[in-house]
Structure formats: structure tokens, C-alpha cells
Amino acid sequence: MASVHIAQDTCKGCGLCVDSCPKGILALSGKINQKGYHPAECVDPDKCIGCAFCARMCPDCAITVEK
Numbered sequence: 001m002a003s004v005h006i007a008q009d010t011c012k013g014c015g016l017c018v019d020s021c022p023k024g025i026l027a028l029s030g031k032i033n034q035k036g037y038h039p040a041e042c043v044d045p046d047k048c049i050g051c052a053f054c055a056r057m058c059p060d061c062a063i064t065v066e067k
Contacts, residue, residue, distance in 0.1 A: 002050025002067045004042045010062035011039035017054035017063055023047045026054060 004026070006017075011033065017040050018026045025044040033039045040063075042048065048065070055063040 001046075002048045002065055003045060004048055004054060005064045005066070006040050006042065007062040008039045008041075009034045010060050011037065011058075012060060013037035013039055014059065015040070016057040016059065020053040020057040022051060022053065023049060 008029075012035065013028050015028060018028060023044075025042055025047050026040050027043050028038045029041045030038065040054075050065055050067040052065040055065050
């Protein structure tokens with residue numbers, strides 16, 4: 001089972017990871033981080049397949065995927 005870790009205070013909420021996830025398990029949070037952005041979050045971690053498309057798309061390197 002894979003897991004997605006998103007550095008909430010590094011994420012600027014661009015949404016590229018949300019758009020790239022083939023399983024649709026990422027979404028922008030309703031919360032605001034220290035920089036004033038709505039960071040991405042994993043809403044259904046059990047469905048993660050570990051493809052790491054989200055991590056590759058992240059311009060801020062805020063996402064890591066563990067298999």
C-alpha cells in the first residue's frame with residue numbers, strides 16, 4: 001500500500017497534483033496554510049496506487065510518495 005505525504009506549509013495550492021492524480025484522491029483543502037494558500041490533501045489514501053504523478057507534477061517538491 002502506498003501513501004502520499006504533502007508538506008502543508010510548502011504547498012501553494014496550484015492544483016497540478018489534483019489534476020494529475022489518476023485515482024482522483026487529491027483535493028485542495030478548505031484550510032489555509034502559513035503562506036495563505038489552500039494546500040492539497042489526500043482525501044482517500046486507501047486508493048493511492050503509488051504512481052507518484054502528483055509528486056512529479058509538484059513545482060515546489062512538496063509531495064512525497066512512499067510505496
